[in-house]
Amino acid sequence: MSAKREPRGTVLITDAGRGSAIAFIRSLGRSGWRVVATDSIPNSIGFRSRYAAHHAVYPNPEHAPDAFVAWMLDIVREQQVDLIVPITDTAILPLSAAAAAFADICTLALPDPDALRKVTDKQQTLDLAESLGIPTPKTRLVTTVEEACDTIASFGFPLVLKPRASKLYHASEGIEAYSVTYANTPEQLVHEMRRFEGRCAVLIQQYCAGVGCGVEVLAHRGKPLFVFQHQRLREVPLTGGASSFRQSVPLDPQLYDYTTRLIQALNWTGLAMVEFKVGAQRTTLMEINGRVWGSLPLAVHSGVDFPRRLVELLLEGKPADQSAARPPETSYQLGVRSRNLQLDMVWIAAVLSGRRRYPFIRQPKRREAVTALLGIFNPRNRFDILSLEDPMPGLAELPRIVRNMSSKRKRLHA
Numbered sequence: 001m002s003a004k005r006e007p008r009g010t011v012l013i014t015d016a017g018r019g020s021a022i023a024f025i026r027s028l029g030r031s032g033w034r035v036v037a038t039d040s041i042p043n044s045i046g047f048r049s050r051y052a053a054h055h056a057v058y059p060n061p062e063h064a065p066d067a068f069v070a071w072m073l074d075i076v077r078e079q080q081v082d083l084i085v086p087i088t089d090t091a092i093l094p095l096s097a098a099a100a101a102f103a104d105i106c107t108l109a110l111p112d113p114d115a116l117r118k119v120t121d122k123q124q125t126l127d128l129a130e131s132l133g134i135p136t137p138k139t140r141l142v143t144t145v146e147e148a149c150d151t152i153a154s155f156g157f158p159l160v161l162k163p164r165a166s167k168l169y170h171a172s173e174g175i176e177a178y179s180v181t182y183a184n185t186p187e188q189l190v191h192e193m194r195r196f197e198g199r200c201a202v203l204i205q206q207y208c209a210g211v212g213c214g215v216e217v218l219a220h221r222g223k224p225l226f227v228f229q230h231q232r233l234r235e236v237p238l239t240g241g242a243s244s245f246r247q248s249v250p251l252d253p254q255l256y257d258y259t260t261r262l263i264q265a266l267n268w269t270g271l272a273m274v275e276f277k278v279g280a281q282r283t284t285l286m287e288i289n290g291r292v293w294g295s296l297p298l299a300v301h302s303g304v305d306f307p308r309r310l311v312e313l314l315l316e317g318k319p320a321d322q323s324a325a326r327p328p329e330t331s332y333q334l335g336v337r338s339r340n341l342q343l344d345m346v347w348i349a350a351v352l353s354g355r356r357r358y359p360f361i362r363q364p365k366r367r368e369a370v371t372a373l374l375g376i377f378n379p380r381n382r383f384d385i386l387s388l389e390d391p392m393p394g395l396a397e398l399p400r401i402v403r404n405m406s407s408k409r410k411r412l413h414a
Contacts, residue, residue, distance in 0.1 A: 007032060007033060007034035007053075008031070008032045008033050008034075008315075008316075009033060009034065009082040009083070009315055010033070010034040010035075010036060010053075010079055010080055010081045010082050010083075011024075011028050011033050011034070011035055011036070011081070011082065011083045011084075011085060011311055012035075012036040012038060012072075012075070012076070012079070012081045012083070012084045012085065013025055013028075013035060013036070013037055013038065013046070013085050013087065014038050014039070014058075014084070014085070014086045014087050014088070014091040015039055015046075015086075015087035015088045015090075015091060016037035016038060016039040016044045016045075016046025016047060016049075016052070016055065017039055017041055017044035017045050017046050018046070018087055018088070018294070019294065019296075019297050019340055019384030019385050020087055020292045020293065020294055020295075020296040020297065020384075021037075021046050021087045021292075022045070022046050022049060022297075022384075022385055022393050023296050023297040023300050023307060023384070024085060024087070024292070024296075024307040025037055025046055025049045025051050025052055026049060026051050026387070026389075026390055027300060027305055027307035027308050028051070028307055028308065028311060029049070029050070029051020029052070029053075030051065031305075031308045031311075033311060034053045034054075035049075035051055035052055035053055035054075036052075036053065036054045036055070036056065036075070036079050036081060037049065037052035037054070037055040037056075038055065038056050038057070038058050038075070039055075039057060039058070040057065040058055040059065040060040040061070040062075041057070042057050043396075044057075045385070045392075045393045045396040045397050045400070046393060048392035048393050048395075048396050049390050049392065049393050050390050050392065051390065054079060056075060058071045058072065058075075059071055061090050061091055061093075061094050061174075061175065062090050062174055062175045062177075063174045064174070065093075065094035065097075065169070065171065065173075065174060065175065066094075066171075068091075068094055069094050069095065069098045069101070072084065072095065072102075073101060073102070073105070076102070076105050076106050077105065081106050082106055082107065082315055083106060083107045083108075083109060083311060083314055083315055084102070084106060084107070084108050084109065085109040085292070085307075085310070085311075086108070086109065086110070086291070087291065087292045088291060088292075089120070089166065089167045089175075089291055090167065090175055092110065092116075092290075092291055093120075093167060093169035093175060094169065094175075095108055095110065096108075096110050096113060096116055097169065097171060099113070107314055107315065109270060109271075109310060109314060110270070111266075111268055111269060111270050111272075111290055112266075112267065112268075112269070115266040115267065115268055115290070116290055118266060118288075119266070119272070119287075119288040119289070119290035120165055120166070120167070120290065121164060121165055122162060122163075122164055122165065122203055122287060123139075123141055123164055123201075123203060125285075125287060125288050126139055126203075126285075128262065128265060128266075129258075129262065129285045131265075132258075132261045132262065132265060133261075134258045134261060134262070134285050135282060135283060135284050135285065136284055136285050137160070137205040137206050137208050137284050137286075138155060138205065138206045139203050139204065139205045139206075140155070140203070140204045141164065141201055141202070141203055141204075142193075142201070142202055142203075142204055143197070143201050143202070144193075144197055145190055145193045145194060145197055148161075148189055148190075148193040148202070148204055149186065149189060149190065149193075151204045152186060152189070155204065155206050156206070157183065157184050157185065157360075158182060158183065158184045158207040158358065158360045159182065159183045159184075159189060159204055159205065159206065159207065160180060160181075160182055160203075160204070160205040160206070160207050161180065161181045161182065161183060161189075161192050161193065161196070161202050161203075161204060162180050162202065162203040162204075162205060163178035163179070163180070163196065163200050163201075163202055163203075164200060164201040164202065164203060165178070165200065166178055166179070168200060176199070176200075178196070178199075178200055180240070180241075181195075182207070182239055182358055182361075184358055184359065184360060207360065208277045208279060208282075208284050208286075209277075209279050210277040210278045210279030210280070210282075210283075210284075211231060211232065211277070211278045211279075212231070212232035212235065212240070212243070212275065212276070212277060212278075212286070213229060213230070213231050213232070213249070213252070213255060213275070213276050213277075213278050214229065214230050214232075214273045214274065214275050214276075214289075214293065214295065215227065215228075215229050215251070215252075215255050215256060215258075215259040215273065215274045215276070216228045216229070216230070216271070216272070216273045216274075216293065216296075216299055216304075216306070217259060217263060217268075217271070217272055217273075217274075217328075218270070218271055218306055218309050218310055218313065219263045219268045219269060219270065219272065220269050220313060221267055221268075221269055222263055222264040222265075222266065222267040222268055222269075223263075223264070223328075224259070224260060224263055224328040225309070225313070225319055225328055225329065226304055226306065226309055226328065226329045226330075227251060227256065227259075227328050227329070227330045228248070228251075228299045228302065228304040228306075228332055229248070229249055229250070229251045229252060229255065229256075230243075230246045230247060230248055230249060230295055230298055230299070231246060231247055231249045232245075232246050233245045233246055233247060233337070234246075234344065234347045234372065235347075236343045236344075236346050236347050236350070237350070238347070238350055238351070238357075238361060238363070238364070239357070239358060239361055240361075242294050242340070242343060243294065243295050243340070243343075244339060244340050244343035244344040244346070244347045245337065245338075245339045245340075245344050245347070245372070246295050246298055246337070246338065247298070247335060247336060247337040247338075248298060248299075248302040248332060248333060248334055248335065248336045248337075249334065250334060251330050252278075254283065255274075255276055255278075255283070256330075258274070258276070258285065259274040262274060262288060266288075268290075269313075270290075270310065270314075271291075271292055271293075271306055271310055272288060272289060272290050273288075273289040273293040274287075274288050274289070275287050275288070275289060294340065295338070295340075295384075297338050297382070297383075297384040297385075298336065298337075298338040298382070298384075299332070301336050301338050301382045302332045302333045302334075302336040303331075303332045303333050304329075304332045336382065337380070337381045337382065338381070338382040338383065338384055339376075339381060339382070339383055339384065340384045340385075341376070341383055341384070341385065341386060341397065341401060342397065342400070342401045342404060344372065344376070345401055345404075345405055346404075346405075347369075347372065348369045348372050348373050349369075349405065351363075351364045351365075351366060351368060351369035351372075352366055352369045354366065385397050
């Protein structure tokens with residue numbers, strides 16, 4: 001009987017119920033790391049993974065950031081954690097603000113604070129891109145309804161209203177979240193802008209049609225070490241948002257060049273995804289995602305094990321010790337598809353409903369929704385969470401999806 005292998009170290013993962021967090025838990029567990037799965041949700045499905053050696057519930061950082069940080073300091077000592085990997089901005093922002101408290105206790109998988117500010121502030125992101133010659137949407141920063149209406153003459157419709165920051169962190173008070181919205185008439189613009197006025201600055205942008213693509217990297221001091229690209233096939237909401245179904249595609253030289261310029265200018269260390277909209281006439285930068293992205297499971301399915309590589313980089317110095325000489329690793333399996341099952345069911349239901357909120361955005365045909373539903377049973381497609389190797393998180397996700405769809409159906413008929 002073989003002796004039990006000692007773990008390489010202990011890594012704490014936040015937001016354990018997310019598909020990207022579960023991809024981390026599985027990857028690190030398979031690689032010999034001891035994983036502590038944490039979440040603010042007591043019945044988080046990530047707790048059910050066979051690779052979670054320990055799990056615990058933390059105070060919700062959205063409402064109690066100070067309590068969240070204090071809790072993290074306690075569990076780091078209790079579980080002898082070597083590295084914390086915060087999955088969402090809700091966990092990243094308070095941990096980044098309190099990074100000094102963790103300095104002599106454990107490592108935080110966080111970028112440099114200045115680099116983090118530049119990617120969370122969308123105006124700073126655009127300014128950086130323009131200074132590097134990277135195309136961006138026509139944009140104006142506004143704070144009032146009147147300023148927003150002044151853009152109509154030069155921008156025309158449709159317009160995108162993008163909060164300057166998706167999440168605003170207020171020490172001791174909590175985190176405010178804002179989402180992107182659209183306007184196709186002056187009345188819509190006034191209505192949507194009133195939701196932001198007095199709360200946060202907004203980037204008014206021309207709407208850019210095209211296909212969403214993401215270039216994902218693990219970098220060390222501005223040098224990409226591992227690179228992967230995916231194309232969005234379906235998004236929730238239909239207007240644009242998180243990808244519910246996506247596929248691995250060849251690395252586009254132009255997109256990779258733009259990504260490399262940004263990562264170098266930021267002197268970025270860690271994981272990042274640079275998002276582009278690729279249209280028939282023009283490619284434009286959408287944003288830089290400086291956290292673990294939702295479609296991460298696709299990269300792992302395609303052979304790019306970002307979770308393992310990140311932890312090895314931060315705790316063991318691999319492959320940073322040879323990064324100066326070697327080119328980035330850009331090989332992976334093409335044509336791999338993976339779905340976030342819960343979001344894909346929302347997409348299917350939205351298309352079947354036939355409601356069209358914005359006429360300038362293509363409404364998929366109902367037959368596409370039927371095809372998507374049948375495609376769930378295609379064995380060639382992968383799932384973000386469902387897995388024969390580690391079945392419990394996926395099985396726990398199924399009743400959650402049923403409850404979610406039932407709730408949406410009741411609201412529609414209320």
